[in-house]
Amino acid sequence: MYIDTFTSQGKIFDQVSHGSRVLEIGCGSGRLSNLLSIWKQCKVYCVDKDPASSFLAKGKCIEIINTDIEKSELPYENGSFDHIILVNVLEHMIEPKQVLMNLKRYLSEDGSIIYSVPNIVNWYSRMMIFLGKFEYTDGTVFDRNHLRFFNLESGRNLAIDAGYRIVWLDVTPSVYLYKDKLNFLWYKLAKIWKNLFADEFLILAKKQN
Template sequence: MMKRNSNIMTTYLLKKINGSWETALDVGCGAGNSGAALEDRGITVYGIEAFPEAAQKAETKLSHVLCGDIESAVLPYNAGQFDCILFGDVLEHLVNPWSVLKKLRPYLKKDGTVLACVPNVGHISVVLELLAGKWTYRDAGLMDQGHLRFFTREELISLFKAGGYEMKSIEAERSL
């Protein structure tokens, strides 16, 4: 099985950015590399990062960084502040992604967009392992040891609907 490459995910999400957006919230912004690419396009990026060392690096690249756990943090943002909310391989690491999506909904503009990359546990590589009686966690990829939640395509759609979002499109990234 191929390792999931965060650079591939970053590139994939960046291709989906609308040039007219002014503000974005990057949840789980890491060191701020994806957000920096958006800042270079003139988009003001706010980041949320749970790991202090990564948040410090992101502070040098983004307009604002909140160091904290998205699930428990009190958010300083205004209603309707963001054109886009990004979740680059984040939702599967949360204890309660349903709650997080509901929590963030008021901060998204009425015509705003959520861009998310989420591994599909229905991927053939996982199914083949299950058929062989295996469920093996790895350092990275679809079976990353840090994944607390697993989604199929249909469960991902249900997750967003439960959060109050309308799904406009869902795509599979074939290069993973």
């Protein structure tokens, strides 16, 4: 099973410790959880509020809970996980900062929260708005289910305001091609001019001491 290092899932996969205890919020089909279980021997638990996603993820993690984390508490002890992962989930939340604050107690002493959020101010979004276009779509930064929008500063402040310290920050390129050398060039541009060329911001943060 292949995982692309230029995608948010690929980059987050690289940040997860071998054999660690992982909670993935908004697991979708369970692909990342499955990769972590098989390739890194992680003990992965999943949460998703979509029944269809919960069905698809069955068998790819130890347990999957079908619930909305903004409305209910999770049945886990304090300090249960070394990593809590949210891949493109927080933009769908009513109060994403509160979600991060609530999840903090489930982290082990040196545990980390790892999340990605889409970038609303990259060149494509700017061009569309400049041309007077703002059409809701499925699966893009203009997704019809997005409740929150982020640039680099607000994506970073989400963790800081929730009481975390940022340990790692990365991006994915806003142009994705099927040649690694070209993807690498776009990735380098996104690393230098994050707001302009990044598609997503990825952050790993730990609890403040």
